[in-house]
Amino acid sequence: MPNLPEQDLFLTADGALAAVIERLSPGQLALLAPADWTRRFEDPTLGQIVLVHAHDEAFVPEVLRGTPLDEIGDRWEPVLASDDPIAAYRSAHAAATAAASAPLDGARTVHFSYGDYPLAEALTHLAMYRGFQSWHIARLAGFDDTMSPELVDGLDRHVMPHADEWRQWGVFPPAIEPPAGADAQTRLLCAAGYWAA
Structure with missing residues (x-):
C-alpha cells in the first residue's frame, strides 16, 4: 500500500528537522532562540526548543492512532525536563518515524489541542511545523539553510x-x-x- 502524499511530506519534513538537530553542538544548544518559538519556556535556549520538538514527536504515534489527548494526558511532560535534548529528541523521533511509516488511513480522525482533523490533513500541520522549523533552526545555528526540493514542493502544494x-x-x-x-x-x-x- 503506497504512502499518502501527506505522509511522505511529514516524513520528509521530520527527517529534515532531525538532520538539523543532529548537527547541533553544545554551544549551539545554548544559543537563545526567539521567544515566539515556544510558550513552554521563558527566554528559551535552542536546547529547550529541541526538547519541545522531542515532546511534540513523542505524541506522534498516539496521535496518528487517533488517541484523544485526554487519554494521553501528561505522560510525555518528563521529556521537557531531560538534560540531554539531542538524545531525548532522537528517541522520540525514531518512534514517530516508525509510526508515520506504517500504512495509515487518511480519513481517520485525529485530535490536536486546537481541533479534530482527518489524518491526511493533520499530517500537513505536523509537516508544516517541522519543515519550517528545520529552516529556522539551521539559520539560527549558522548552517546551510537550503531545503530539499521535495520539502519545498511538498510544503508549497499541501x-x-x-x-x-x-x-x-x-x-x-x-x-x-x-x-x-x-x-x-x-x-x-x-x-x-x-x-x-
Missing part, C-alpha cells in the same frame, strides 16, 4: 494553499513580496512571511 487561513490564526506572519527571479525556496518562504535577505 501547506501554502491554506496559508491565508492559518495567517488569521497567527501561524504565519504577513506574506512578503518575493524578489525578482526568486527561486522556489525563496518564493515559499516569502509566502510564509519568513524570508529575509
Whole structure:
C-alpha cells in the first residue's frame, strides 16, 4: 500500500528537522532562540526548543492512532525536563518515524489541542511545523539553510494553499513580496512571511 502524499511530506519534513538537530553542538544548544518559538519556556535556549520538538514527536504515534489527548494526558511532560535534548529528541523521533511509516488511513480522525482533523490533513500541520522549523533552526545555528526540493514542493502544494487561513490564526506572519527571479525556496518562504535577505 503506497504512502499518502501527506505522509511522505511529514516524513520528509521530520527527517529534515532531525538532520538539523543532529548537527547541533553544545554551544549551539545554548544559543537563545526567539521567544515566539515556544510558550513552554521563558527566554528559551535552542536546547529547550529541541526538547519541545522531542515532546511534540513523542505524541506522534498516539496521535496518528487517533488517541484523544485526554487519554494521553501528561505522560510525555518528563521529556521537557531531560538534560540531554539531542538524545531525548532522537528517541522520540525514531518512534514517530516508525509510526508515520506504517500504512495509515487518511480519513481517520485525529485530535490536536486546537481541533479534530482527518489524518491526511493533520499530517500537513505536523509537516508544516517541522519543515519550517528545520529552516529556522539551521539559520539560527549558522548552517546551510537550503531545503530539499521535495520539502519545498511538498510544503508549497499541501501547506501554502491554506496559508491565508492559518495567517488569521497567527501561524504565519504577513506574506512578503518575493524578489525578482526568486527561486522556489525563496518564493515559499516569502509566502510564509519568513524570508529575509
